[in-house]
Amino acid sequence: MVLALLIKTFLVQAFSIPSDSMQNTLQRGDRVLVDKLTPWFGSEPERGEVVVFHDPGGWLEGEPTPEPNVMQKFLSFIGLMPSAEEKDLIKRTIAIGGDTVECKKGGPVKVNGLALDEPYIFPGDTPCDDQPFGPLTVPKDKIWVMGDHRSNSRDSRYHTEDVNGGFVPVDKVVGRAVVIAWPVNRWATLPIPSTYDQKGINEHAAALLTSSAPVTMGALGAVPLVLWRRRRLIARETARQTTAGRTPEAA
Incomplete structure (x- = not known):
């Protein structure tokens, strides 16, 4: 029991x-095993991974929660059966922090301008015709998720008005x-599909995450320059007025 509890908590x-x-x-009723060790070491989700996450902001509002019996609660507590009480969701990570993601009606999902080949989409579904979106830039430390059954998944696309803008922290x-x-x-x-290994998909995201640094540094560098120039102009005007025998006004 102790071993099972430790495995559930950390592994x-x-x-x-x-x-x-x-x-x-994934089919209704499937049992999946979720790797909990990786996040403990600070690794963030990767594009293409199927992830379980806590409700980020009312996504499951109104959904019924089962009432397990005492034995079911105990077994789920120590990790020997799935929890029926936790309000968690499972979706596929499509884009991560720094990525630009979009999908127009009739078109594929694009990440950083590259079209995704998504054979895992439910047969008969389109990538996003039921709910087109973007282009959107995923904030740092957030992900954009979508279900594989696109016409039957209330995912990031349907929650862009919530507190996280549809992104999952x-x-x-x-x-x-x-x-x-x-x-x-x-x-x-449940491997990561090869479409997420396209050449160039990472470089664009890295550029987006670092592009703000030069702007910030430039703004910080401009402040003392402006102040120095202002002081220099005030000193020059003071000297001119003193030479003319007048008292300078307060700047």
């Missing part, structure tokens, strides 16, 4: 899939779903 936790928003990657992320553990005939890993 791996089981979660049950309650909806169809991640079909066909990284500190709300529980971990990355790595394995479908149950049922046995559904066992599979």
Whole structure:
């Protein structure tokens, strides 16, 4: 029991899939194992990862919460079964801090100007025709998430008016779903699709995150220059008026 509790707290936790928003990657009733160790070491989610996160701001408002019995509560507490009480969501990370993300009607999702090839999208769905968006720049320490069943997923696209602008704070992320553990005939890993390894997708994001630094430094450097120039003009005017036999006015 102690070992199970430690594993649940620091290493791996089981979660049950309650909806169809991640079909066909995940089916309702699937049990997934979530890696909780990586966030403990400060690593942030990567593009393409399927992540579990706490409700960032009323996304699950109005959704019913099951009432498990005492034994179910105990088993979920020590990590031997998924928790039925926690209000968590599971989606795919599409863009991370510094990325520009967009999707126009009839078009693909683009990250940093590069179109994503998304074979994991539910058959018959479009990338975003039901809810186009962007272009949006993902703030630092936040992610943009979407369900694989695009026409049946209330994801970042539908919450752009909330306190986080539809983005999910990284500190709300529980971990990355790595394995479908149950049922046995559904066992599979959840790798990052190759489309997120496109050449150039990272360089643009890095440039966006660092581009503000020169602007900030330039602004800070301009302040003393302006003050020095002002003092110099005041001193010059004072000297001129003193030479003319007048008392300078207060600047």
